[in-house]
Amino acid sequence: MSAPSYLHQQGLLSWFLTLDHKRIAVLYMVTVTFFFFAGGLAATLIRIELVTPQGDLLTADGYNRAFTLHGVIMVWFFLIPSIPSVFGNFLVPIMIGARDMAFPRLNLFSWYLLLGGGLFTLLALLLGGVDTGWTFYTPLSTMFSNGHVVAVICGVFIAGFSSIFTGINIIVTVHTLRAPGMTWMRLPLFIWAIYATSIILVLATPVLAITLLLVAAEHLFNVGVFDPRLGGDPLLFQHLFWFYSHPAVYIMILPAMGVVSELITAAGHKRIFGYRFVAWSSVAIAVIGFLVWGHHMFVAGQSMYASLVFSLLSFLVSIPSAIKAYNWSATLYKSDLTLHAPFLFALTFIGLFIIGGVTGLFLALLAADLHAHDTYFVVAHFHYIMVGAAVAGYFGALHFWWPKITGRLYSQLWGKITAVLVFCGFNLTFFPQFLLGYLGMPRRYHAYDPDFQFLNVLSSAGASILALAYVLPFFYLLGSLRWGERAPMNPWEAAGLEWRVPSPPPLHNFEEPVTVDFEAYDYSPEARRDPV
Amino acid sequence: MIRSDEKPAEPFVAWAQQREAARLGIWLFLATEAMMFGSLIMVAWLYRLQHPDGVAEAVAGLHWQLATANTFMLLTSSLLMTLALAASEQGNALRLRRCLLGAALLGVLFLACKGVEYGLEYREGLLPGFAEDSPLHLPSAHLFMNLYFIATALHAVHVLVAVGLGLWLYMRLAPDNLSARGTRTRLEMVTLYWHLVDGIWILLFPTLYLVGR
Numbered sequence: 001m002s003a004p005s006y007l008h009q010q011g012l013l014s015w016f017l018t019l020d021h022k023r024i025a026v027l028y029m030v031t032v033t034f035f036f037f038a039g040g041l042a043a044t045l046i047r048i049e050l051v052t053p054q055g056d057l058l059t060a061d062g063y064n065r066a067f068t069l070h071g072v073i074m075v076w077f078f079l080i081p082s083i084p085s086v087f088g089n090f091l092v093p094i095m096i097g098a099r100d101m102a103f104p105r106l107n108l109f110s111w112y113l114l115l116g117g118g119l120f121t122l123l124a125l126l127l128g129g130v131d132t133g134w135t136f137y138t139p140l141s142t143m144f145s146n147g148h149v150v151a152v153i154c155g156v157f158i159a160g161f162s163s164i165f166t167g168i169n170i171i172v173t174v175h176t177l178r179a180p181g182m183t184w185m186r187l188p189l190f191i192w193a194i195y196a197t198s199i200i201l202v203l204a205t206p207v208l209a210i211t212l213l214l215v216a217a218e219h220l221f222n223v224g225v226f227d228p229r230l231g232g233d234p235l236l237f238q239h240l241f242w243f244y245s246h247p248a249v250y251i252m253i254l255p256a257m258g259v260v261s262e263l264i265t266a267a268g269h270k271r272i273f274g275y276r277f278v279a280w281s282s283v284a285i286a287v288i289g290f291l292v293w294g295h296h297m298f299v300a301g302q303s304m305y306a307s308l309v310f311s312l313l314s315f316l317v318s319i320p321s322a323i324k325a326y327n328w329s330a331t332l333y334k335s336d337l338t339l340h341a342p343f344l345f346a347l348t349f350i351g352l353f354i355i356g357g358v359t360g361l362f363l364a365l366l367a368a369d370l371h372a373h374d375t376y377f378v379v380a381h382f383h384y385i386m387v388g389a390a391v392a393g394y395f396g397a398l399h400f401w402w403p404k405i406t407g408r409l410y411s412q413l414w415g416k417i418t419a420v421l422v423f424c425g426f427n428l429t430f431f432p433q434f435l436l437g438y439l440g441m442p443r444r445y446h447a448y449d450p451d452f453q454f455l456n457v458l459s460s461a462g463a464s465i466l467a468l469a470y471v472l473p474f475f476y477l478l479g480s481l482r483w484g485e486r487a488p489m490n491p492w493e494a495a496g497l498e499w500r501v502p503s504p505p506p507l508h509n510f511e512e513p514v515t516v517d518f519e520a521y522d523y524s525p526e527a528r529r530d531p532v
Numbered sequence: 533m534i535r536s537d538e539k540p541a542e543p544f545v546a547w548a549q550q551r552e553a554a555r556l557g558i559w560l561f562l563a564t565e566a567m568m569f570g571s572l573i574m575v576a577w578l579y580r581l582q583h584p585d586g587v588a589e590a591v592a593g594l595h596w597q598l599a600t601a602n603t604f605m606l607l608t609s610s611l612l613m614t615l616a617l618a619a620s621e622q623g624n625a626l627r628l629r630r631c632l633l634g635a636a637l638l639g640v641l642f643l644a645c646k647g648v649e650y651g652l653e654y655r656e657g658l659l660p661g662f663a664e665d666s667p668l669h670l671p672s673a674h675l676f677m678n679l680y681f682i683a684t685a686l687h688a689v690h691v692l693v694a695v696g697l698g699l700w701l702y703m704r705l706a707p708d709n710l711s712a713r714g715t716r717t718r719l720e721m722v723t724l725y726w727h728l729v730d731g732i733w734i735l736l737f738p739t740l741y742l743v744g745r
Binding site for chain 2: 019093098104164171172175176177202204205206207214221223224225229232233236
């Protein structure tokens with residue numbers, strides 16, 4: 001008889017005091033799901049308001065607060081912790097053949113930080129909120145805003161330390177706890193992506209921390225740094241903020257890219273095309289991502305030459321991104337495809353990512369950005385990446401590893417329906433916004449020119465489909481816990497260490513210490529699939 | 533002197549592995565600290581380039597003598613931490629305790645001296661946020677003082693944490709766990725943190741007080 005699974009122990013305390021990386025991952029999953037629906041509720045308000053040109057549901061001020069709540073919650077309490085903290089925690093130790101993360105107590109502490117910061121922020125947002133947008137631009141946030149700016153900043157600051165500690169934990173785990181034989185070039189590409197993400201988490205988040213600290217000091221004690229009345233430089237805030245927040249976009253998308261590499265190879269039962277290129281492209285995106293922040297400030301008054309350089313560097317990001325997209329497609333060529341639900345999410349990711357990525361090039365182009373800046377074109381572009389692609393990646397991961405995490409199988413049919421609904425609903429919601437932006441509709445207004453109504457109604461209609469698609473898994477996945485069949489060890493016939501331990505895995509992941517003597521994605525006929 | 537009944541913490545199979553992990557972890561954490569203070573120092577230099585007159589006015593009013601004394605104390609405390617680490621490797625309990633206590637004491641002195649400095653600046657009306665009629669004329673001088681205040685206050689918080697960690701180590705030291713591997717790892721981590729706090733000051737001191745004097 002094998003060892004009891006990690007879910008064996010009962011009782012709330014066994015969860016809240018757990019040091020097991022798999023249980024902490026489940027805690028994170030529950031938490032980010034909660035924040036996802038909280039942020040989604042604000043999005044619903046926004047889309048209902050925008051059905052008609054005049055402001056009827058929300059006041060102008062209420063609308064500002066709604067989109068700020070939506071942005072703050074979704075960015076810091078769903079997107080950034082989603083894949084790294086949930087699936088990174090669950091999978092990194094198992095995929096590299098380790099028993100746990102390097103610092104289990106720090107890991108649990110990170111979860112408490114995220115939860116505490118998130119609830120604090122949510123409370124501040126509900127008690128009146130802020131009207132600054134998720135970007136907290138100065139001098140609006142320090143001089144003119146009359147909301148709970150400092151409270152929300154504190155919440156985000158606390159959550160930032162959760163990111164930093166998770167990043168440190170992942171990097172140290174990958175460096176020191178790989179099983180014998182698990183060389184860097186044998187690591188699953190998910191690990192490479194999470195590793196690159198962690199580098200950004202560790203190096204970029206502190207800059208956000210200090211920036212928010214400066215805003216709070218200016219707001220509370222009148223200690224000016226950004227305030228123009230004191231000779232301060234509001235543009236400096238934008239530099240510091242985007243130095244974090246542009247890499248933060250890659251925090252959201254890189255882990256999803258890692259997930260897609262896993263889903264594509266598992267669906268095609270084939271080794272990834274160009275392993276090294278896909279692996280290093282993650283690192284390249286992380287590194288170049290630090291050098292492109294100025295493309296958010298093309299019209300903010302920075303030097304023209306700086307803009308030129310930032311524009312060029314922004315174009316460079318497309319190279320490693322395209323390498324990934326092409327290599328995924330090449331992997332599928334002549335492969336032994338199984339059309340299961342996770343694979344459909346991977347395809348959704350690729351489709352939405354390509355649209356989002358290509359429109360990103362429009363915005364990286366100086367002349368085109370002048371026209372599209374601060375319009376719905378930008379809103380549509382970053383939603384394609386941060387929501388369309390990143391959430392498709394998250395859902396793909398959820399559907400792929402759900403049997404491993406819970407030990408239950410869910411309905412493939414419902415999974416496939418959801419994937420298709422996400423793709424259609426998403427495009428219907430956000431493609432009209434590209435047109436709206438191109439036609440000149442500015443972002444962040446609760447009322448608009450009646451000429452824009454048709455496209456806005458289309459967008460809101462799409463949003464209702466998207467909302468349905470995002471809520472559906474909640475039912476059939478939770479239902480599978482009760483009615484689902486027990487999952488076998490390897491339901492997708494996939495390669496990788498996590499598929500060679502029972503579902504759900506035992507407390508210590510592996511009953512015997514693991515030695516790795518196979519390459520990543522070894523789908524050759526003679527490859528071994530027996531338990532380790 | 534190495535105890536054989538001590539086992540590495542849960543996910544590790546060997547002491548060398550745990551030590552490597554702890555070192556990498558603390559270095560990464562120090563990197564985050566460097567990024568955090570790095571952006572402040574970068575902003576200070578940006579101001580120096582953009583507003584040389586205002587910065588010169590602000591710098592002229594700073595108490596560089598006190599800061600020099602502080603630099604001396606912090607560097608010495610860092611040396612004592614290194615000596616503490618060496619003492620623990622030699623198993624010299626008495627010297628280890630003395631060094632730890634000495635380092636913590638110097639840290640407290642640093643904070644006291646910083647407090648005196650803030651007090652003087654408050655009386656001179658230089659401290660931002662509190663003073664109504666400041667003797668500084670140029671707006672950019674105010675700006676630099678603001679930055680000075682934020683950077684040194686944040687650094688002082690770090691010194692306070694370092695002192696706390698040093699005292700915590702001191703309290704936990706019992707004769708039977710002196711040579712325990714866990715103690716030594718903790719000591720090494722605190723020493724590294726201490727050096728970082730010291731290193732940040734070495735950059736802050738010329739950036740804020742010296743250049744352009």
